[in-house]
Amino acid sequence: MxxxxxxxxxxxxxxxxxxxxxxxxxxxxxxxxxxxxxxxxxxxxxRFGAAELDWLSQQRVVDDATLAFLADYRFxxxxxxxxxxxxxxxxxxxxxxxxxxxxxxxxxxxxxxxxxxxSAVATAAARMVSAADCRSIAEMGSRRTGEASAVSSARAAYIAGFSATSNLEAGRRWGIPTMGTAAHAFTLLHDSEEEAFRAQVDSLGPGTTLLVDTYDVRRGVETAVRVAGPELGAVRLDSGDLPTLVREVRAQLDELGATQTRITVTNDLDEHSIAALRGAPVDSFGVGTAVVTGAGAPAAxxxxxxxxxxxxxxxxxxxxxxxxxxxxxxxxxxxxxxxxxxxxxxxxxxxxxxxxxxxxxxxxxxxxxxxxxxxxxxxxxxxxxxxxxxxxxVRAAREHRASAIAxxxxxxxxxxxxxxxxxxxxx
Amino acid sequence: MxxxxxxxxxxxxxxxxxxxxxxxxxxxxxxxxxxxxxxxxxxxxxRFGAAELDWLSQQRVVDDATLAFLADYRFxxxxxxxxxxxxxxxxxxxxxxxxxxxxxxxxxxxxxxxxxxxSAVATAAARMVSAADCRSIAEMGSRRTGEASAVSSARAAYIAGFSATSNLEAGRRWGIPTMGTAAHAFTLLHDSEEEAFRAQVDSLGPGTTLLVDTYDVRRGVETAVRVAGPELGAVRLDSGDLPTLVREVRAQLDELGATQTRITVTNDLDEHSIAALRGAPVDSFGVGTAVVTGAGAPAAxxxxxxxxxxxxxxxxxxxxxxxxxxxxxxxxxxxxxxxxxxxxxxxxxxxxxxxxxxxxxxxxxxxxxxxxxxxxxxxxxxxxxxxxxxxxxVRAAREHRASAIAxxxxxxxxxxxxxxxxxxxxx
CATH class of the missing domain: 3.20.140.10 (nicotinate phosphoribosyltransferase)
Structure with missing residues (x-):
C-alpha cells in the first residue's frame, strides 16, 4: 500500500x-x-533496522523509494x-x-x-474480579499463552483488578505485585509430602502456602498444619469438587486450630466457577488459562x-x-x-x-x-x-478502571x- | 521451589x-x-541477566544461594x-x-x-487446510493476537499447511512465504476507486489482487478489469454472503473476459465457513482471527x-x-x-x-x-x-506434518x- x-x-x-x-x-x-x-x-x-531493510530489499518486497521511506520512518x-x-x-x-x-x-x-x-484479557479479567467479590485473585496463566503475551496478559489482568501475577517479568517490567506457588512437582521431588512441606517451611517460613492435594487432601492438610503449626499461611487446592472440598478443608483447619490459615483455590477457574464459589470459605483465587485467553474471546x-x-x-x-x-x-x-x-x-x-x-x-x-x-x-x-x-x-490505568467500573x-x-x-x- | x-x-x-x-x-x-x-x-x-538478577535481589524474591544458581543457569x-x-x-x-x-x-x-x-494454532490451522481442499490459504491474523504471538502464529500455521503469511517478520525470521493485500483504507485514501486501482496496478502490475468491495462489488469488479485488463491477477472479497457473491463475481469476471483472474476471499473465515465454500469458485482463502486464536481453543x-x-x-x-x-x-x-x-x-x-x-x-x-x-x-x-x-x-516440520496427516x-x-x-x- x-x-x-x-x-x-x-x-x-x-x-x-x-x-x-x-x-x-x-x-x-x-x-x-x-x-x-x-x-x-x-x-x-x-523503526526499520538494517536487518529488516536488508531482508525487504533482498526479497524485493518493496521498491527502493519505499525502502527509503521505511529507513527514515518515525511516527x-x-x-x-x-x-x-x-x-x-x-x-x-x-x-x-x-x-x-x-x-x-x-x-x-x-x-x-x-x-x-x-483488551480481551482485561475484559475477561474484570468479570472474574467482580465474580470474586472482593477476594483477591492472582493471574497464573503464563504457561497458557505465548511467552511474550504471558507478560502483557499479567499487565492487562492487573489493570482489570487482579491483585498479583506469578509472572516475575511482569513484576520487573511493570511493577505488578508478584506471587508464587509450589507445584505438585515440588512435593513429588521429595521422598514424602512431609519432607516437601518441611523443606518449604524451612525456606519460606510458616506463612507460606502449602499445596495439599498431591496424595490425599485430608492427610495433606493434617501434615501441613503439623509441619508449619497453626501459623500456616495458606493451603492451596488444585483439584476435586471445590465447593464441597473447600468447606471440608475449612472445617478441618479450624479443628486443628489453624483458624487463620487461608484457603486458596486454582484448577482451571473462570468467572463462572469463581461465582459458584461465592458462598464457599475461599480466601483467594488463582486463575490461569481462562484469563490469559480472554475466557472464550481471545481477541477483542x-x-x-x-x-x-x-x-x-x-x-x-x-x-x-x-x-x-x-x-x-x-x-x-x-x-x-x-x-x-x-x-x-x-x-x-x-x-x-x-x-x-x-x-x-x-x-x-x-x-x-x-x-x-x-x-x-x-x-x-x-x-x-x-x-x-x-x-x-499501569497504576493510573488500574485506578481509572476502578472509577469507571463504579x-x-x-x-x-x-x-x-x-x-x-x-x-x-x-x- | x-x-x-x-x-x-x-x-x-x-x-x-x-x-x-x-x-x-x-x-x-x-x-x-x-x-x-x-x-x-x-x-x-x-539465561538470567544482570537486570533480572538485580530485580530479584532488590525485591527479595529469592535468597542469595538461589540468585547464584540463577546467575550461572544454563540447561x-x-x-x-x-x-x-x-x-x-x-x-x-x-x-x-x-x-x-x-x-x-x-x-x-x-x-x-x-x-x-x-500447537493450538497448528491444530486449528490443519483443519482449515483440509477444509480448503487443496486451495491455497494464507495466514493474515497478526492484528488479532499479541505482537510477538503474531510472528509465531504465522510459523505454526505454515507448519500446519498454510501456504503463506502476511507477517513479514515471520518471512524474515523463519523463511515463510509472504503475501500482502490492500486494505479498504487504500481505496478510501484515493478520490475514487478507479484512482486507487490505477495506483496499485501502476505500482504492482496487473497481476496484483484488487479489493473490490469498498463501495459496490459489481462496479468494483468492472472497474478492476477495466483498469488492469483481463490479466488482472485476482480480486478479493471481504464482506457479504460469500457463497452467493463468489458465484456472481466469477460469472462477471468470465463475462468480462477475465477468465484467468482468481477470486480470493477473507472475512472472519474459519474451518466451517471455508468448508461451506467447498463448491464455490474460490481460488484462495485468507484467514485471520480464527487461526491465530486456535479457532475456539487458544491454548492446547x-x-x-x-x-x-x-x-x-x-x-x-x-x-x-x-x-x-x-x-x-x-x-x-x-x-x-x-x-x-x-x-x-x-x-x-x-x-x-x-x-x-x-x-x-x-x-x-x-x-x-x-x-x-x-x-x-x-x-x-x-x-x-x-x-x-x-x-x-520449520520446513522439516511442515513436511513431517504432511506425511503424518497422510x-x-x-x-x-x-x-x-x-x-x-x-x-x-x-x-
Whole structure:
C-alpha cells in the first residue's frame, strides 16, 4: 500500500484512522480497554533496522523509494483516545491516529495486535474480579499463552483488578505485585509430602502456602498444619469438587486450630466457577488459562479504519470516508466519546460525537445529564503522554478502571451473554 | 521451589519431566504439535541477566544461594520427544526433559507457553487446510493476537499447511512465504476507486489482487478489469454472503473476459465457513482471527509434570511419581510414543510405552502391525538437534506434518466435535 501510494502521490495525504470494535467480545456487557500504554511505547520504538531493510530489499518486497521511506520512518503524528483502563462499548472511538497515510497505515498491525490482545484479557479479567467479590485473585496463566503475551496478559489482568501475577517479568517490567506457588512437582521431588512441606517451611517460613492435594487432601492438610503449626499461611487446592472440598478443608483447619490459615483455590477457574464459589470459605483465587485467553474471546475484535482524508489542494478540506458496500458498513468522520452520567453517578449512555472539524476536537455540547469526556490526548507530534507509560501508566490505568467500573449500573455484572449495558448513541 | 529445594538438598536430584495433554483441544480428532524448534532455541537463550538478577535481589524474591544458581543457569540436560509437525493424541509424551530438578523445573513456563500457543494454532490451522481442499490459504491474523504471538502464529500455521503469511517478520525470521493485500483504507485514501486501482496496478502490475468491495462489488469488479485488463491477477472479497457473491463475481469476471483472474476471499473465515465454500469458485482463502486464536481453543492445554526422580543414595534407582489425589491423576514413569500403522499405511492406535529404565529409551517390541517410533532425541547435554532449528526446522516440520496427516483415517477430517481418531493405549 505504501509503495503504491508513494507512486500515486497519495502517501503523504493527511489522514485520520480510528480504532473501534463493532461489538463486545463474547456478548458481554462492557469492555475494558488495555494496551494503550504499550501501544505508545511500541510506536516510539517502531523503526526499520538494517536487518529488516536488508531482508525487504533482498526479497524485493518493496521498491527502493519505499525502502527509503521505511529507513527514515518515525511516527510524527498525533493520537488521542480513551485512557487505558477506560470501559468501552460498540463503536467507542478508542484511538484516533492523525498523520500522513503512509506513516499511519504502517502502524495498523502493531496497534491492533496490542489492543486486541490486551483488551480481551482485561475484559475477561474484570468479570472474574467482580465474580470474586472482593477476594483477591492472582493471574497464573503464563504457561497458557505465548511467552511474550504471558507478560502483557499479567499487565492487562492487573489493570482489570487482579491483585498479583506469578509472572516475575511482569513484576520487573511493570511493577505488578508478584506471587508464587509450589507445584505438585515440588512435593513429588521429595521422598514424602512431609519432607516437601518441611523443606518449604524451612525456606519460606510458616506463612507460606502449602499445596495439599498431591496424595490425599485430608492427610495433606493434617501434615501441613503439623509441619508449619497453626501459623500456616495458606493451603492451596488444585483439584476435586471445590465447593464441597473447600468447606471440608475449612472445617478441618479450624479443628486443628489453624483458624487463620487461608484457603486458596486454582484448577482451571473462570468467572463462572469463581461465582459458584461465592458462598464457599475461599480466601483467594488463582486463575490461569481462562484469563490469559480472554475466557472464550481471545481477541477483542478491534479494527483500524480510515475515517477521514484531507484534500491535498488549496482547500485543505476534510472528507469523511467509510466502506459502503454490504456488511461491515462504517461511519466516516473523526469522533470523540463521552459517557453520560446521571445525578446518581450511574452511567446512562455512550455518546459518540462525529465531528466535521477534523483538525480539532469536537465539542460535546450536552445539556442536562453530565457528560464525562472520554477522549484525551495520548501523543502529540510523535511525543507520548509520559503519564501513560511504564509502571506509572499501569497504576493510573488500574485506578481509572476502578472509577469507571463504579459508574456502571448493577446489570453490568451479570455474567450471562447479553446486550451492552449502555447504548451507543451517535451524534 | 528452587530456593526450598536448594536448602533441602533436593535441587540437584535427577528428574524426568514430561509434557503431555490430557485431552485434545476443542474435542477435535487429532492435534498438531508445533513450537518444538522454538522451545529448543528458547532454552539455548534461557539465561538470567544482570537486570533480572538485580530485580530479584532488590525485591527479595529469592535468597542469595538461589540468585547464584540463577546467575550461572544454563540447561545441561537432555530432551527427547515428538518431532515438530508430528500429530498427537491424549497422553502422547510430547517432550521428556531430563536434568536436575532445579534446572528442569525452571523451564516449565517457557516450554509450556510456546508449545501450548503454537500447537493450538497448528491444530486449528490443519483443519482449515483440509477444509480448503487443496486451495491455497494464507495466514493474515497478526492484528488479532499479541505482537510477538503474531510472528509465531504465522510459523505454526505454515507448519500446519498454510501456504503463506502476511507477517513479514515471520518471512524474515523463519523463511515463510509472504503475501500482502490492500486494505479498504487504500481505496478510501484515493478520490475514487478507479484512482486507487490505477495506483496499485501502476505500482504492482496487473497481476496484483484488487479489493473490490469498498463501495459496490459489481462496479468494483468492472472497474478492476477495466483498469488492469483481463490479466488482472485476482480480486478479493471481504464482506457479504460469500457463497452467493463468489458465484456472481466469477460469472462477471468470465463475462468480462477475465477468465484467468482468481477470486480470493477473507472475512472472519474459519474451518466451517471455508468448508461451506467447498463448491464455490474460490481460488484462495485468507484467514485471520480464527487461526491465530486456535479457532475456539487458544491454548492446547499441555502440562509439564514430574514423572520420575532418581534416588540420591548409592542405589541410583529411579522412582516413577505422579499426583494421586482425586482428579487429574497422572501416570508416572518415563514414556515414549509409537504410532501403529496398518499394512494399508493407515494409523490404528497411539501407543504410549511406560518404561522402567529411565536412563535409556524404552523399546517398543511390537509384533504384527508396524510401529512408527515417535520419540526422537531433541537435545543432548544441552546441545539441540540443529536440524530442528531455524528455517530448516520449520520446513522439516511442515513436511513431517504432511506425511503424518497422510497416515490418518478419513474420519480424522470430520469437522464436528468428537473423539480422538486414534485410541491411546498405555503399555
Amino acid at each position: 505504501i509503495e503504491a501510494a508513494l507512486r500515486s502521490g497519495r502517501a503523504h495525504r493527511e489522514c485520520v484512522f480510528e480504532v473501534f470494535g463493532r461489538r463486545l467480545p463474547g456478548d458481554r456487557r462492557y469492555g475494558v480497554l488495555a494496551g494503550t500504554g504499550r501501544v505508545l511505547e511500541a510506536i516510539g520504538r517502531f 510524527t503524528g498525533s493520537i488521542e483516545g480513551y485512557r487505558e483502563g477506560e470501559l468501552y462499548f460498540p463503536g467507542s472511538p478508542l484511538m484516533t491516529v492523525r498523520g500522513s497515510f503512509a506513516e499511519a497505515v504502517v502502524l495498523e498491525t502493531v496497534i491492533l495486535s496490542i489492543l486486541n490482545a490486551d 475484535g478491534f479494527v483500524y479504519k480510515l475515517v477521514a482524508r484531507r484534500e491535498q489542494g488549496s482547500s485543505g478540506d476534510w472528507t469523511p470516508v467509510a466502506k459502503a458496500s454490504s456488511g461491515k458498513v462504517g461511519r466516516g468522520g473523526t469522533k470523540r466519546g463521552a459517557r453520560l452520567i446521571g445525578a446518581d453517578g450511574i452511567a446512562r449512555a455512550e455518546h459518540v460525537i462525529i465531528d466535521d472539524d477534523h483538525d480539532g476536537m469536537p465539542e460535546a455540547g450536552f445539556t442536562g445529564i453530565e457528560p464525562r469526556a472520554l477522549t484525551v490526548p495520548l501523543m502529540i507530534d510523535g511525543e507520548p503522554d509520559p503519564a501513560a507509560l511504564g509502571a506509572a501508566g 459508574e456502571l449500573p448493577p446489570e453490568a455484572f451479570r455474567l450471562g451473554r447479553g446486550e451492552p449495558v449502555l447504548p451507543t448513541v451517535y451524534r | 528452587i530456593e526450598a529445594a536448594l536448602r533441602s538438598g533436593r535441587a540437584h536430584r535427577e528428574c524426568v519431566f514430561e509434557v503431555f495433554g490430557r485431552r485434545l483441544p476443542g474435542d477435535r480428532r487429532y492435534g498438531v504439535l508445533a513450537g518444538t524448534g522454538r522451545v529448543l532455541e528458547a532454552i539455548g537463550r534461557f 545441561t540436560g537432555s530432551i527427547e520427544g515428538y518431532r515438530e509437525g508430528e500429530l498427537y493424541f491424549p497422553g502422547s509424551p510430547l517432550m521428556t526433559v531430563r536434568g536436575s530438578f532445579a534446572e528442569a523445573v525452571v523451564l516449565e513456563t517457557v516450554i509450556l507457553s510456546i508449545l501450548n500457543a503454537d 492445554g499441555f502440562v509439564y509434570k514430574l514423572v520420575a526422580r532418581r534416588e540420591q543414595g548409592s542405589s541410583g534407582d529411579w522412582t516413577p511419581v505422579a499426583k494421586a489425589s482425586s482428579g487429574k491423576v497422572g501416570r508416572g514413569g518415563t514414556k515414549r510414543g509409537a504410532r501403529l500403522i496398518g499394512a494399508d499405511g493407515i494409523a490404528r492406535a497411539e501407543h504410549v510405552i511406560i518404561d522402567d529404565d529411565h536412563d535409556g529409551m524404552p523399546e517398543a517390541g511390537f509384533t504384527g502391525i508396524e510401529p512408527r517410533a515417535l520419540t526422537v532425541p531433541l537435545m543432548i547435554d544441552g546441545e539441540p538437534d540443529p536440524a530442528a532449528l531455524g528455517a530448516a526446522g 497416515e490418518l483415517p478419513p474420519e480424522a477430517f470430520r469437522l464436528g466435535r468428537g473423539e480422538p481418531v486414534l485410541p491411546t493405549v498405555y503399555r
